[in-house]
Amino acid sequence: MAYYENRMEHLDGDLILYQRNLATAAPNVKTHRKAKWYMKLRLGPRKFVNRSTGLTIYEDAYAFARKEYDRLSNAVALGHTLEDFTFEKHWEDWYQRNLNNRTWAADRQRWHKNQAGRYYKAYFRYADGTSMRLNDITPIFAHAYWDWRISYWSTQRGENLSDYNPKRRRAKTVSTHNAAKVPSKKTLQMDQTALNQIFHDARERGRIQQVFKLKPPADSRPHNRRPHFEPDEHKSLTAYLRSYRDVIGHFKNDKVNAWHKMQRTQLYHFIIFMLNSGLRLGEAREMRWRDIKFDEVDKEHAEPICVVGVRKATKTSQNRDVQTQPNANKTLKEWKDKSPYTGDNDLVWFGQQKAGSAPKPFTDLNKSFQTFLSRVPVEGAKDGLLYNKENEKRSIYSLRHTYATIRRSHGVEYPDLALNMGCRREQLEKHYDHSTSNSRRSNIVKVNPKAKAAAPVATDTSDPFLLEAMKRFQAGQIDKETLLALLKPNETQS
Numbered sequence: 001m002a003y004y005e006n007r008m009e010h011l012d013g014d015l016i017l018y019q020r021n022l023a024t025a026a027p028n029v030k031t032h033r034k035a036k037w038y039m040k041l042r043l044g045p046r047k048f049v050n051r052s053t054g055l056t057i058y059e060d061a062y063a064f065a066r067k068e069y070d071r072l073s074n075a076v077a078l079g080h081t082l083e084d085f086t087f088e089k090h091w092e093d094w095y096q097r098n099l100n101n102r103t104w105a106a107d108r109q110r111w112h113k114n115q116a117g118r119y120y121k122a123y124f125r126y127a128d129g130t131s132m133r134l135n136d137i138t139p140i141f142a143h144a145y146w147d148w149r150i151s152y153w154s155t156q157r158g159e160n161l162s163d164y165n166p167k168r169r170r171a172k173t174v175s176t177h178n179a180a181k182v183p184s185k186k187t188l189q190m191d192q193t194a195l196n197q198i199f200h201d202a203r204e205r206g207r208i209q210q211v212f213k214l215k216p217p218a219d220s221r222p223h224n225r226r227p228h229f230e231p232d233e234h235k236s237l238t239a240y241l242r243s244y245r246d247v248i249g250h251f252k253n254d255k256v257n258a259w260h261k262m263q264r265t266q267l268y269h270f271i272i273f274m275l276n277s278g279l280r281l282g283e284a285r286e287m288r289w290r291d292i293k294f295d296e297v298d299k300e301h302a303e304p305i306c307v308v309g310v311r312k313a314t315k316t317s318q319n320r321d322v323q324t325q326p327n328a329n330k331t332l333k334e335w336k337d338k339s340p341y342t343g344d345n346d347l348v349w350f351g352q353q354k355a356g357s358a359p360k361p362f363t364d365l366n367k368s369f370q371t372f373l374s375r376v377p378v379e380g381a382k383d384g385l386l387y388n389k390e391n392e393k394r395s396i397y398s399l400r401h402t403y404a405t406i407r408r409s410h411g412v413e414y415p416d417l418a419l420n421m422g423c424r425r426e427q428l429e430k431h432y433d434h435s436t437s438n439s440r441r442s443n444i445v446k447v448n449p450k451a452k453a454a455a456p457v458a459t460d461t462s463d464p465f466l467l468e469a470m471k472r473f474q475a476g477q478i479d480k481e482t483l484l485a486l487l488k489p490n491e492t493q494s
Contacts, residue, residue, distance in 0.1 A: 005018065005020070006019045011069070014042045015039065015066065015069050016039065016040040016041075017038070018040070020035065022035060035056065036053065037052075037055055038050070038051065038052050039053050039064075043073055043076050044076055049072060053065055071135070071209070074209070075209060084133055084135075085134050085202070086130075086131035088121050090134060090198070090201075090207055091198060094201050094202075095112060095113070095116070106361075115190075120194075120195065123145055123148055123149070134202055134207050135208055135210070137208070137210070138210065139212040142199075143214060145195070150182060150183060153181050153182075154181060185216075185219040188216035192214055192215060195214050196213055226392075226397070227388045227392040228394075228401035234275075234402065234406075236376060237385060240372075241272070242268070245264050250376075251375070262340075263352075265335075265338055266349065267365060267368055269332070269334065270349055270365060271369065271396075271399060272328070272331040273324075273331050273335075274396065274403070275327075275399050275402060275403060276325035277308060277324040277328045278407070279322060279400070280422070281396050283310045285349065285361045287308065287348040288346060288348060289336065289343065289344055289345075289348055290344040291348075292306055292307070292309075293306060293309075294332070296329075303326035304326065305323060306329040306332055307321050307323055308322045308324060310322060310422065318422070322420055322421075322422075323420055332348070335348070341359045346359060347359050347360075349365070369396050465486075469483055470483070
């Protein structure tokens with residue numbers, strides 16, 4: 001019995017439809033499903049496509065095969081690939097090529113992997129859960145991603161993920177509440193960049209025929225000042241940090257082991273350093289002792305500072321020297337005396353690692369910092385310093401914003417501060433500059449000085465009449481001319 005049955009040729013043999021004899025293909029199976037139609041397309045010399053239409057009705061299978069023939073013929077004419085890529089298959093290939101080319105730093109690699117796993121692959125799927133073919137992604141469907149993404153954490157799926165995180169089964173908490181309900185404009189812009197890179201790469205490799213460029217909807221939300229520490233909170237923060245470091249006072253704990261105490265000491269010096277340098281978290285993570293020049297002296301300032309060389313493998317991919325404040329110089333020298341890793345190429349800030357192995361960058365000091373903030377006693381606040389008065393959650397990044405605030409309050413100009421912090425002036429004005437009307441009080445309430453006319457003075461203070469006249473003048477009951485008229489006769493008589 002033949003393997004191929006019901007062979008139907010079209011377009012001079014360029015399009016062939018056939019069915020397989022299931023009894024021959026699977027002789028040991030007692031019952032068979034209804035046979036599906038397969039298509040064999042000839043698209044040029046030695047260019048063939050042979051695959052199932054997935055359809056059992058001939059008319060439907062022919063319509064599908066003819067559409068595929070036209071689409072693939074057009075792809076061949078344009079030099080595109082005939083391999084049928086799904087979004088997930090293309091993303092995996094694109095991601096691996098970027099890893100091989102070392103395009104991204106470690107943080108960026110994790111970001112792309114996490115975003116694709118949580119959002120991109122979840123959206124670009126068919127209703128049955130399988131990844132979409134790239135050529136089935138229409139511009140309308142692609143642009144609908146933004147509505148889906150913005151409302152993601154408000155849907156049943158997002159709420160379930162917020163309430164339960166299987167990766168934290170043995171932790172004190174199992175929830176994932178750190179994702180914002182509504183993503184920020186910056187978050188959507190980062191998604192835009194990543195998705196456009198993915199689809200552009202697919203187009204360059206001939207895997208997708210439609211051309212479109214994604215852009216998130218306009219965000220009308222105002223750019224508010226980012227969470228930072230006010231002067232009184234700053235003092236409280238540093239005061240309780242000492243108690244935390246030394247395990248005394250409010251943070252006294254008899255069960256703290258040697259490694260935990262080392263971690264507390266590191267967190268103390270790390271926070272003091274960040275407050276006095278304004279570095280990004282990723283820049284501090286890559287710091288090594290050879291990147292620091294201690295005791296640099298400036299002729300206009302008495303106290304020495306340290307200069308930190310930021311590495312290329314950070315956010316801006318550029319080297320720059322950061323001029324710190326004197327307290328950064330002091331705290332780094334103190335930390336170097338206590339750190340177990342002080343070689344020139346050793347990391348300044350490190351995470352936990354196995355005994356005998358080389359130190360690795362810390363993974364998340366932010367969790368320890370936020371736990372510390374929540375325990376700082378603040379009257380009327382159950383979460384201590386963790387939230388500001390606008391109920392915005394603080395993080396280690398709040399130290400960078402606090403640095404910018406303090407520098408601006410001391411009169412540092414925008415160009416100098418932007419150069420040191422590695423950002424643009426526009427970013428400083430939009431996000432980092434926390435100047436308020438209080439810092440500009442003198443300029444706001446000032447008035448133009450006016451010469452006040454000297455009030456007439458009575459020469460004879462013993463005369464009750466003159467005293468009464470002066471009293472009424474000072475009370476505004478009589479004007480200056482009337483007072484002078486009252487005084488003149490008495491001056492002539494005298």
